[in-house]
Amino acid sequence: MPHLTRRLLLAAGAALAAPALHAQPAWPSGPIRIVPPFPPGGSTDALARLLQPHLMRILGANVVVENRPGASGSLGTGAVARSAPDGNHWVLVFDTHAVNPALIPNMGFDTEKDMTPLLLFGTAPMVLTAHRTRPFKSFAAMAAAAKAKPDTLTYGSIGNGSLAHLTMALVGKAAGLQLVHVPYRGGGPLAVAAVAGEVDMPIATRPAIGVHIDSGALVPLAQTGATRSPSMPDIPTLAEVGVPGVDARAFWGFLGPAGIPAPIKQRMEAALREALAVPEVRARVIGLGIDLDPKGESEFGPFLSRQIATWGRVVRDNNIRPD
Secondary structure, three states, X not given: XXXXXXXXXXXXXXXXXXXXXXXXXXXXXXXXXXXXXXXXXXXXXXXXXXXXXXXXXXXXXXXXXXXXXXXXXXXXXXXXXXXXXXXXEEEEEOOHHHHHHHHOOOOOOOOOOOEEEEEEEEEEEEEEEEEOOOOOOOHHHHHHHXXXXXXXXXXXXXXXXXXXXXXXXXXXXXXXXOOEEEEOOOHHHHHHXXXXXXXXXXXXXXXXXXXXHHHOOEEEEEEOOOOOOOOOOOOOEOHHHOOOOOOOEEEEEEEEEOOOOHHHHHHHHHHHHHHHHOHHHHHHHHHHOOEEEEEEHHHHHHHHHHHHHHHXXXXXXXXXXXX
């Protein structure tokens, strides 16, 4: 009888545990969607597609890259923010993610409250360049040309209110330059326009326009970080060309909706870190011009808050409006 009682107790315990087990469904529970919220051809798209096959291998699930451009990256990001927190919906953002709250007040989601900042991949300064057909080959020569004919020289960015746009607003004020901003809809369109010579001075990250710098189509004038990036050791900083006080670095990060269960977050972060550690992936990411330095949620979250506060002030101080 004691033996029978023990068996009954074990059976009863298993029955009670069954609902708890069913409450934690297996993950991945379907295709995993990664949204680059910009058109194909930009850095978020390139990074997502670079990681895609490795995440499929590591997670044993189908991973789909789905471009959802619009509104400076906020349309695709908003779609992920409003999705179910089941670990199947993610977005790979660029630095506009930190600018949009000040630029687009009615996005339909709260950047800090409605999202899980899972992993910051890395950062990179932008590069102010000149098309090879322009007569100026240095920042000093460009500044002299701009001062001789105010409001004639153009610079191109990935969009109105982008980090590049805000940085050039700071540069213009600091150096006394009156330049004309030409916004494009993402890194892909900007890169096409840059190599075609549509604008005098394209400004973007090395992942977006580095190939055209290497080919000689674009001449680098300055990089926007406080110190020289390891990927661009020969390009002077803004401070070195006479514009101190500007430290603007683009960033790439991986986010999901708020409320994702901790086990799913942990597994996805581990998968991303494993994929980034693959030698050919690491070499390709660094080759793109990204200073790879992965940081998890505990560091990525505060980083985002600081970026949102910093660039929000620039938007307000310069009365910048969305397209």
